[in-house]
Amino acid sequence: MTSVILFCALAWSLLGGFGALRGRTPDARPLVYGASFIVAAIASGAAILQLAFGATSGTAVVLPLGLPHLGMNFQMTGLSAAFLIITDVGAATASLYAVGYGRGEPEAWRVLPFFPLFIAAMNMVLIAADAYDFLIFWELMSLSSWALVVAHHEDEEARASGVVYLVMASSGTLALLLAFGLLAGVHGQYDFASIRAAHPGSWVGAVVMLLALFGAGSKAGLVPLHIWLPRAHPAAPSHVSALMSGVMTKVAVYAFVLIVFDFLGKPAWWWGLIVLIMGGITAVLGVLYALMEHDLKRLLAYHTVENIGIIFIGLGLALAFRAERLDVCAALALAAAVFHAFNHSLFKNLLFLGSGAVLARTGERDMERLGGLLRRMPQTGLLFLIGSVAISGLPPLNGFASEWMLFQAILLSPRLSAWSLKLAVPSVGAMLALAAALSAACFVKVFGITFLGRPRSPAASAATETDAFSRAGMIGLAALCVVVGLAPGMVIDLFAPVTRSLLGARLPAGHGMSWLTVVPVSLSRSSYNPLSIFALIAAGAGFAAVILHRYGSRIICRAPPWGCGYTSPEDATAASPSLSTQYSASGFAQPIRRVFGSFVFNARDQVTMPMPGDVAPAHLISALIDPVWQCCYAPLLVLVGWAADRMNRLQFLTIRRYLTIVFITLVVLLVWVAPWG
Template sequence: MTPIILLCALASFALGGFGAILGRTPAGRIIVYGGSLAVAGAALLAALVQLGLGVAPEPSVALPLGLPLIGMNFGMNDLSAVFLVITNLGAAAASLYALGYGRHEPEPWRILPFYPVFLAAMNLVLIAADAYDFLIFWELMSLASWALVMAHHEQEETRRAGIIYLLMASAGTLVLLFAFGLLAGPHGHYAFAAMRGMQRAGWIGGIVMLLALAGVGSKAGLVPLHVWLPRAHPAAPSHISALMSGVMTKVAIYAFIRIVFDLAEPAAWWWGLAVLIVGGITAVLGVLYALMEDDLKTILAYSTIENVGLIFVGLGLALAFKADGMMVAAALALTAALFHAFNHMLFKSTLFFGAGAVQHATGERALTKLGGLIHRMKMSTVPMLIAAMAIAALPPLNGFASEWLLLQAILLSPALPQFGLKLAVPAVGALVALAAAFAAACFVRLFGFAYLGKPRSAQAAAAHETDAFSRAAMIGLAALCVVAGVLPGFVIDLLAPVTQALLGAHVPSQRGLSWLTVIPVSASRSSYDPLLIFIFIAVSGSLAALALHRFGSRVIRRAAFWGCGYQGLSDASARDVASSTQYSPSGFAQPIRQVFASVVFRARDDVVMPAPGQLGPASLASSWTDPAWWAIYTPLVTTVGRIADRVNRLQFLTIRRYLAFVFLALVILLAWTALWG
């Protein structure tokens, strides 16, 4: 199947050329997005055939490109196939959505040339068979996505987001370069197959794991490397935001699994501890960030950080179990992580599509300016509700299924022998439970204030439904959220070849179990019956609705709302009072803000109250700061500035001193090379 993916990537590059030529014409949008939909569909089908039929991995395909005598090497195995399914399903949905949404872009020629290149680069990262090709296409993925983020470059906020993203992406690539250099060893074996068979000291594997965690963490959004994500994702067009959040972060997760689980063997128990702690902190802080925000797309961007944290908790558990020889438990944790990566692509892409539809329909993204959209955007409200319930981990949807598997893996942790893990895993489990509760509150807040209640602005009152292409993409992904939630056993079985290849074990087969029950370890420990839960919810909900319609009062009584003591209001004033007397998004999050954000985010509320007898208005101003900025990046920038001022003197040295520096550097390099060899 590797040649098919290569042909799809080549076709994507060709579509990028069409986008550059025809970007200013309506035909360009149809050709690029329609062609991308077809190419992504073909790549998705090839990956599903590889995964579903259990096709044996093919020998790598070499192309006479790139470095002399090395060329470019590509290969596809079960791990690549899983992430190719995630990537191309998300790409197909985004392309379908963009066929309608793209009509509203003011400057489509800034998007169309780079969109298919972005898709091609992500696919080529997943099938790269050596470090050289991996890093080339990793950097191409970063540059193409940066160009897409900068599509609305006229906004100062977008330009700032682009600079931060480019810096973080470049730093991540540099760190991955060092990781691959250590894996290649002194003889420079950059092919993945050669790296797997190498014997290396244990400390090298540990350093590689930490470098991989930092390198892919800057792309995936792990705290404290997340600072670019809540700026870049909202700045991009909505279908690009969906790809960056739902798909590109999964390519980063693939990179971590490929390096740490496949190449940097053998694993030590403290690897899992480090990944667990980072993942747990990321999950809780990500959803706390989301609860503090008012912008619809920024909330979704911060929620991505939370879900990436949950995935890394699963990966950390898998590493810990693997190091102690508990391969079935490791397979369960890795399955939970992969399943949640797939689920996150489904519901987060749907939510970003919905956010784009809301922005186009109202011109607003602030929750304080929305409301009542359920009456004006009836068809697109349904998939948004399903996706919000899925990301809040409500049964029987897919978000609950993967998080339930993760919790089942956590419950197996008492068998771990290390005292540090015995303490850390339950603590991280508590963080996961806390993050799940906060996520439910976050998406009750998002959906409730955007779609329910009265419109809070004239723009929300005049909202209209989105186009048919956008609705089709949202409904398709939302339907898959339901299917993957009700039938998770089929997804778990599809992931079994990956865990078998990486760990030598897999979760017991779920096929043939009565009522499609999910039993991850054994029936005596725990089981989950999503189909029965779905039937119960559907039947009980239908009976309740029928009873209300049959026996409830049919009389509709309309009355004037309470005007806060004001009399004789005009219609416009009445609407303003009606919206202002509703519960506000900041008020909803205030209890959590008071308990957690005052310590974690240095949140503060500045209240100005007029003196007694004065008629001036009272005011409330709230502010908070990201701890990563004041604890890490601000001191780092200050230190770099000071060092740059001192190093600036070097440009005023004489030629003799420059030559002395060059000679000294050469001697050190040769000595290091000799010692390394």
């Protein structure tokens, strides 16, 4: 099955080449995206087959390229197969969507060469079986996605995002490079089999863990390394945003799991603590950022930060349990993390594709200028609603299933013996609960402001339903959200090889009807049967609807609402003040901004009211300060600027001075070598 993925990657690369050569012809776009969809479907099928029926690890393939004596090693393990499913399901739906969406894309030839290359690079990272290939394709993934971010390079903001993205991606790759260098040891054994066999010392292991946390965390978007993510993800075309947010962040999660769980052996107790705390902070800060944001795509990108936090909470728990040899508990936490990664890839792709449909039909990303789209784009609206329910963690959809499993793992924390963990895990659990609740509030805002109410701009009132291919892509994702939500046991069983190969343990299989009921630990402790919950919800909602329509609908009468004195409520023009009297996104977020924003973001609302009798408009200005930027990056920028000013003098030396510097460096190095040899 490894070779199937290799052939698929080759096919994508050829498609990229085709896109580069023939990108300007009108037929190229549907051809590239359509073929990319077919290849992704084949690849995800291969990964599912490998995971369901294959051995734990696929056959190793060695190509006679790359470094001498090393070659290019590829192997599909259980872990990589799980993440290949995430990647290729996302790639298939995004490609299908793009067949329709790309029609309205200006300058499609800037996207066509890099889109298949990006997918190919992610696939190759997942099946790479030596450090050299891993880093090469990791960098290819970063660079091709960078090219996609700056596809709209006329936009000043997109260019700035590109720079920030490039800097963060390079420093992350540097950290991973150092981590693999330490793992390879003094003999430079870069293939994963030798890295697995060699167990590094405790200090080396700790440094590698921290480097992996930095390298993978900067790609995944862990706070405080997330700053590029909400800038770069929305700047790309929407189907690329979906891939970057839904899929590429998962490749980063894969890198972390691979290094820390597969290569490093037994963790120290404090590793889990660090990852847990970073995950908790990321989850809460991510959703708070999202609540303050009114740009639809940027809001979704902040929710990616939040969900990465949730996934890292699971990984941190798994590390903590593993350090104390509670392998079954660790398996539960890790399974919950991987399952949530899969779920997040489904609903985040769905939401980004939905926002792309809205953007394509209205030209607006600012929620304050949308509204009333459910009447104009009913199918997109319904699909977006499914995604919103799933990301909010409401039963019976998939987001609930994985977050519920994560809470079950948190409830096992009394089994831990370290006191700091005993104290930290429940508080991280509280942060997780807070993040889940706030994200539900956030999606009430998103859906309510964007799809309900009346349109807030002429563009929104003129919107029409999106095309069939776009809808097909979204319908596929929404159907998967529902199916996975109703039968989570099926997916958990499918992903069981991950925990079995990494931890030697798996969840207790269900009792006879495993795919209907999830039993994380034991039946007496807790179980979750989504079908019965779904039946309950359906019955309750149906009953309420029947009651309402039977007894309530007759006394409804339509009347114009009170419009604050404005008399033309149906006048849908931008100039009409009546449209801005609707509930706005910032109005919805204001209570939360007051509670959390005042101390996290130092948020200040400034209201200027005209004097009584004056007809001038009132103004509300709310100012936010990004704490992460303020604490971490602003001082760093000052430091870099200072150092650059000092180093600038090096550029204006005489030739003899340069020679002297070279000479002194050489002598110092020799002096260094002399006593250490």
